[in-house]
Amino acid sequence: MTATTDHHAHPQHAQGTPPNRRTRYRVTGMDCGSCAAKVETALGRVQGVQAVHVSVPGGTVTVTHEPSVATDSLVRPMRALGYGVGPGETVEAAGQQPATHGGCCAHGHGHGHGHGHGQEPGHGHSHPDTHSHDHGGHDHHHAPVEGAWWRGPKARLVIASGAALALAYAVGLAVPAAEAWAFPLAMLVGLVPTAKRAWAAARTGTPFSIETLMTVAAVGAVVIGATEEAAMVVFLFLVGELLEGVAAGRARSGIRGLTRLVPDTALVERDGRPPEAVPAAALAVGTVILVRPGDRVAGDGVILSGESALDEAPVTGESVPRRKGEGDAVFAGTINGDGVLRVRVTAAARNNTIARVVRLVEEAQESKAPTERFINRFSRVYTPAVVALAALVALLPPLALGGSWDEWIYKGLAILLIGCPCALVISTPAAIAAGLSNGARRGLLLKGGAALETLARITTVAFDKTGTLTGGKPVVTDVVAFAGQEMGGEAAVLGLAAALETGSSHPLATAILAAAAGRGVTVPAATDMAALAGKGVAGRVGGRAVTLASPQAAAGILAGDGVALAPEQVDRIAALNAEGKTVSVLLADGRPAGLLALRDELRPDAAAGIAALREVGIGAVMVTGDNARAAETVARTLGIAAHAELLPEDKQRIVRELQARGERVAKVGDGINDAPALAAADVGIAMGGGTDVALDTADAAALHGRVGDVPAMVALSRRTMSNIRQNIAVALGLKAVFLVTTVIGVTGLWPAILADTGATVLVTANALRLLSARP
Structure with a gap:
């Protein structure tokens, strides 16, 4: 889940006072939607906190706060809720532009060669090498390590609770009269830690947490004599939480796995001495490294000497190795083929291609899609409503109709367990996180759930010509x-x-x-x-x-x-x-x-890319600053309309005109002279998104620089939105079924807990299918 809260009680800093800070924490143990809500609420109550962004799929919490807020004030509430918290990482100060590192040397060559060759193609683009923004640098090696699931505290608690439950059954068989105390004691093994977390959540502003509902239901079951069911429900709840954790860990490992593509060491040349192995994380801009056949490239750089075929599939998803030689750029994490390369490093470890992609995807996971915002608003009403319904079911029939108190209290407790919105709340962000990770691993970088969701509804794509279609x-x-x-x-x-x-x-x-x-x-x-x-x-x-x-x-x-x-x-x-x-x-x-x-x-795949868009009902148009003759030639070949000899503001105007006719427009360009149109479009897509300008301006970037990436993005978006609809149907459908069957007496406490944790596991597992889907 991605949760956001903004607190406007604190006025903006007066001129001359320090700006707000943004600190990101790696947090372990956040596995479902209620986790994000609890963390958001708890941190939102801390004096000096301006905003909180929680990403369950990313396992991060980003807090915008005044400089005077102590680190312990932010960490303590999260640990009190039972989550592991890693060291804080400073993100760029709120309201400030991130610092740009110039060590990556923009190679915009000016061409002063005086050919009077008539009508030249419009090459107004300057494609700098991959220099990046410094967001404080995410050193992933310092993130809290979750480790194998069976070694974690949740697994240990499940084992202890299961052993206690088995012992209670054994005692009950040996001494039937002992069941009255054996099962409550077995229940306490799992319930005490749960109740502690419920108390911590209630104290920090979340009284209707799943832990609270679980505690009330278990204690209530004991009160009415359903001790065996109470112990079993607590055990099933812990098993469900463990399964949620496993599923969530699998979901967030997709994008973090990219960080492992960069080797730990690099061979550095210094002063003519034999190459020396140094940590890749310590590579400085300008360092010369040696890349042997079969090695992974340790950093972004430019080839000084040598020629080889490089497998860029780990970074861009491109299946065919690319032949590169002197002067060509190489990316960290790519695999060298058959030649020895000497490479000058052009980006520090925290700013290389993989680090930037990971950082951008993590930040994208912290931004909410429209569907997610609606689900979050709905869940804030849903849980109290179900709690009220549970109270009515427990009280109204005995009071008004003379029903059995034990029977209707039991049904009310079961409905209480159905009331947690975990599965519903995680249904959207789990699918979006999986979709974002899938795209990033294939060179389709989408900067947030809103862009991913909007792409599914676009009806027209406006393409630049030079450097985009060509x-x-x-x-x-x-x-x-x-x-x-x-x-x-x-x-x-x-x-x-x-x-x-x-x-x-x-x-x-x-x-x-x-x-x-x-x-x-x-x-x-x-x-x-x-x-x-x-x-x-x-x-x-x-x-x-x-x-x-x-x-x-x-x-x-x-x-x-x-x-x-x-x-x-x-x-x-x-x-x-x-x-x-x-x-x-x-x-x-x-x-x-x-x-x-x-x-x-034309790019080799331009015609196929336009045809793929046409097949799914999306139109295409060209908007270019190039001369009309060149534009018409390209447009005629592709079978699309062309608008030529346009200034940047003209491109923006055409996008606005298309929108005024009811079209949902995606603008595809290089992110420089297309910036106004990229900003005006419903979705802006930068081609060849390795440049800072492209990554900053657009909502999405096609790192391959292929026209076919645009329909691939649309296909991924539509598949993700279909997955979200399936998840919402499962989450609400299961709860509706169990709500009805509980009221009519068909199901009880055990199925009720499955309606919550089981549905959460199902929707998360369904979202995980997107990780391996190929658009």
Whole structure:
């Protein structure tokens, strides 16, 4: 469960006084919805506490409080309720922006290479490497360890209670008259710790806790002579609590398991000495580590030397290893394949990719979904109403109808046990936590239950083009060798162009060099290189004067020599331009020798992703700042409408217009120039969410950077909401059935306790199915 309380009795700090603090505690033993409610209420009564966020799935309690509040004042109430509490971790101060660490070096390259290549693709995106926010750093090694379930205090109490119950049965068989005291004594073994927790909860503002209801029911059963049932019900209650704990532990282990992906040690190179093993948690930004074949990468970084295939499935869910070499980024927790890599660390342990994902998912688990908020409000009315009903059932028939006191008190006690809302309250957050964990392990990062719930209802997705539907960088699509030139064909044209671009970092130059390398073209050496301002680049290659320029610049150069492009050459250029491609013309010795066409190509899965959305009844539209010709080409290929040449505020306006027509809109972009539209949309999704801006701006992030991740998110959301509906039906359905059967005398105390703890275990187990579901 995620519980939140805000206390406005304490005024905001005056200017100049210290801001409120946020402290997160790892808390063990919180297994159901009532646990969160008790902790929330207890801490909410502490003077100086402003807000409390409880996540049962995450096993965390985050308290916003005044600086003067002592740690013991926060820890004592939780321990009094029977929970284990780990050391507090400071989160960013309330109302302040978290500190940004610049050690991860944003690599936004400016391209000043003066190609006048005509209409270039709109590459306005700067994708920094993975630097992150410092939220105080969650050192998961310092969290309280819950250990094996059979070694915990709940298991020991179940064993003691079970042994006492078995002994009571043995005594009763040997000496029947001894049952009158044997079963009450056996009951006390489990009831005394339960009653203590009930008293602590009542003192801290939760009088209708499950422990209170259990204590009243057990004592009442003894009073009316149902001693054997009283002892058995206490034992079953403890067994149910143990099962709840096992299920809850399984649920929260899904995301925490990510932290174990990072190795404990790393091989560090220092001053030319042999590599030395050091703790991975101590890696500093700038440290150079050696990653051998088969090793897990110990930290986020950039490859200095070496080439290898890296298995990124543990981090992104990508099943196919990616080949990476010098200059490429690597992530902590990924597995090195066949090569030795030297990697410069770009993020401290607390800020690496896995730590950020874990932190963001944990924070997401602390935010409530609309359904969860409704269930919490309902439960606050439900339990007192059932307690009142139990009192009426116990008192009204004997008083008004002359019924048997023992019979109707027994039924009232059974209804009392049915009254705990644990299963109902945990039904929503358990499913949401499992859904969030499932998504995080597959590179689908959703920042809260509200985003997960809203995604199930979206009707339209508005996509950015560059870097979202397309790869974000140009690639060579066509190489044409003009007839009548002794050039040697397309390979020679590409080789000469690559010779002129050698050493340039301009996106178009990089694309040409990559095409030459990909096609195995030998790149000759160029001399006398010169940039032609606003036109292109020129030089000498193999004794020939060679120029690579835009069609307009090439026409101007040729006109100076009294030469013109042939009509068929002009037509070919026009046809390529009509396809949204950027064309460069290669001149050799003052004559047209060939041309190259480049375009920011669609992502490989773009068409399939749009089709997958269409199959589930969701429309798609493109909103881009790129030129209309390029946008229309992409939109026509995908079969969607396009809005081009938009400013950021125009994208936001279109999102608002769609919403005004009744559409629920998800906006997908890179989180930078799409920020206003991401904020305006019902759900904002950042593509390639490894950047800080993407993670901060959007409600969700597709860490793969794939279009197919969007329908996968929708599928996960819809599956989660279906799971929630199933859970609510089980929780309320079981209670309704047992309520009726108890009143008519078919069931008694034993089934009543199963209606509570059994339903809680069922809904938690049902939610756990989401951990392994593949969207």
